[in-house]
Amino acid sequence: MSERQLTEAFVELADTLVDDFDMMDFLHQVTVRCAQVLDVSAAGVLLTDQRGVLRVVAASTEQTRLLELLQLQTDEGPCPECFHTGRPIAVADLSTTTSRWPRFTAEARRSGFASVHALPMRLRTEVIGALNLFGVEPGALDENTIRLGQALADVATIGLLQARAIRHRETLAEQLQTALNSRIVIEQAKGVVAERRKIDVDQSFILLRSAARTSNRRLSELARAVIDGSAIV
Amino acid sequence: MSSDRVVRVWAEVGRQAEGNPMSVAHVCAAAVVGVGVDGAGVTVMVSPAVRDSVHATDHVAGELEEWQLTFGEGPCVDAFAVGGPVLVVDLGSPDFLARWPAFTPAALNSGVGALFALPVQVGAIRLGVLDLYRVRPGPLSPAELADALAFADAAGTLLFDEAGIRPTTVAVAGQGDDPTAHHAQVYQATGMLLVQLGSSAEAAFARLRAYAYAHDRRLGDVARDVVERRLRLRPDPPGDDDDGR
Numbered sequence: 158m159s160e161r162q163l164t165e166a167f168v169e170l171a172d173t174l175v176d177d178f179d180m181m182d183f184l185h186q187v188t189v190r191c192a193q194v195l196d197v198s199a200a201g202v203l204l205t206d207q208r209g210v211l212r213v214v215a216a217s218t219e220q221t222r223l224l225e226l227l228q229l230q231t232d233e234g235p236c237p238e239c240f241h242t243g244r245p246i247a248v249a250d251l252s253t254t255t256s257r258w259p260r261f262t263a264e265a266r267r268s269g270f271a272s273v274h275a276l277p278m279r280l281r282t283e284v285i286g287a288l289n290l291f292g293v294e295p296g297a298l299d300e301n302t303i304r305l306g307q308a309l310a311d312v313a314t315i316g317l318l319q320a321r322a323i324r325h326r327e328t329l330a331e332q333l334q335t336a337l338n339s340r341i342v343i344e345q346a347k348g349v350v351a352e353r354r355k356i357d358v359d360q361s362f363i364l365l366r367s368a369a370r371t372s373n374r375r376l377s378e379l380a381r382a383v384i385d386g387s388a389i390v
Numbered sequence: 391m392s393s394d395r396v397v398r399v400w401a402e403v404g405r406q407a408e409g410n411p412m413s414v415a416h417v418c419a420a421a422v423v424g425v426g427v428d429g430a431g432v433t434v435m436v437s438p439a440v441r442d443s444v445h446a447t448d449h450v451a452g453e454l455e456e457w458q459l460t461f462g463e464g465p466c467v468d469a470f471a472v473g474g475p476v477l478v479v480d481l482g483s484p485d486f487l488a489r490w491p492a493f494t495p496a497a498l499n500s501g502v503g504a505l506f507a508l509p510v511q512v513g514a515i516r517l518g519v520l521d522l523y524r525v526r527p528g529p530l531s532p533a534e535l536a537d538a539l540a541f542a543d544a545a546g547t548l549l550f551d552e553a554g555i556r557p558t559t560v561a562v563a564g565q566g567d568d569p570t571a572h573h574a575q576v577y578q579a580t581g582m583l584l585v586q587l588g589s590s591a592e593a594a595f596a597r598l599r600a601y602a603y604a605h606d607r608r609l610g611d612v613a614r615d616v617v618e619r620r621l622r623l624r625p626d627p628p629g630d631d632d633d634g635r
Contacts, residue, residue, distance in 0.1 A: 384581065
């Protein structure tokens with residue numbers, strides 16, 4: 158990773174943090190930038206809902222397979238451990254974690270991943286989620302890269318809290334719940350576009366996102382409009 | 391952890407039902423006991439304009455629904471619009487008077503100190519809102535909030551039930567914690583069915599669930615078949631039983 162790339166990433170993310178921005182699009186950008194800057198193959202953001210369950214909100218590639226792998230971590234995997242301990246989890250080689258996380262390890266390896274990291278997303282003392290990084294080669298990320306990853310995780314947290322100032326725990330709960338629901342709405346809109354255009358659901362995210370860009374609308378708002386029929390993508 | 395909560399919540403709803411078929415009224419009564427609030431009400435909303443108060447546990451809860459219907463503003467209206475919970479820890483604080491100038495004085499006058507509006511929904515499928523109120527201001531604890539959300543889920547399941555789907559209680563309790571219920575493909579399949587059926591997201595999801603129950607299959611498995619184009623559903627003319635019902 159070059160220093161220029163890194164600077165660009167932070168500037169781009171900071172630029173996005175204006176008053177009226179789309180949280181889902183922003184979190185997607187964070188994961189894309191993580192994959193580029195940290196040189197990992199895939200990245201995902203998971204947030205906790207009020208039931209204490211981790212849910213996927215964004216991924217660097219919106220392939221269903223990656224989303225499902227991320228979501229598998231409702232009960233086991235590096236993200237729940239990171240979330241519960243509040244500490245980063247590093248797995249340099251996924252061939253060593255079969256007994257620790259049998260289902261997650263099997264699925265991750267089937268998806269072609271060899272290493273995995275999880276970094277906590279913290280707001281003050283509270284852990285609200287985790288950033289998940291996947292590599293296709295075995296090996297732990299070096300200390301410097303981990304620090305960068307943590308900085309990106311912090312940017313993601315700030316972005317999440319940007320839409321409304323967080324004063325109380327209650328407002329945070331509202332925010333998280335809204336993010337999780339936006340995620341579901343995007344999945345539903347992907348289905349609508351896939352069916353209309355006779356393409357697969359993985360391609361329809363790209364269409365949705367570029368349509369949102371072109372028409373200068375928020376991704377989650379456009380997704381809602383696609384579902385209720387007031388917009389056609 | 392979360393499955394305990396789901397079981398506990400349904401057990402409380404079952405206790406309130408006393409052997410009768412469970413309804414939204416029982417969810418409201420159970421939420422009052424389970425969350426520790428003074429009253430609860432459920433409003434079914436098709437859109438902010440089209441809505442109906444389904445049940446309220448007491449006079450004050452009924453008035454709350456009434457005020458929001460009358461003024462077209464309030465936490466329940468916002469919760470429905472935003473798709474997330476709206477938690478009013480202290481209705482007397484000036485913020486809320488500014489946010490809902492007509493609703494707030496009326497609700498304060500009814501004796502409400504704190505109000506928690508929880509959307510009853512599955513993704514874009516919005517069914518309505520569960521309103522919980524307390525006379526005394528103060529926040530819900532994290533555990534109380536988690537319980538409140540679980541009661542909102544229970545209300546959603548029963549509203550679907552009233553729409554003609556009759557899952558068994560055991561299946562429902564399992565579904566509430568079934569990880570496949572949160573999988574991307576369930577939502578993607580809902581979107582695809584919406585186009586196939588020419589229906590709303592609500593109806594498409596109801597058909598998906600109905601199909602799974604009727605064929606005794608997991609929701610996630612049926613969704614996968616839809617997404618991978620092994621299963622299509624046709625619009626549902628009366629008497630058509632392509633989904634086995």
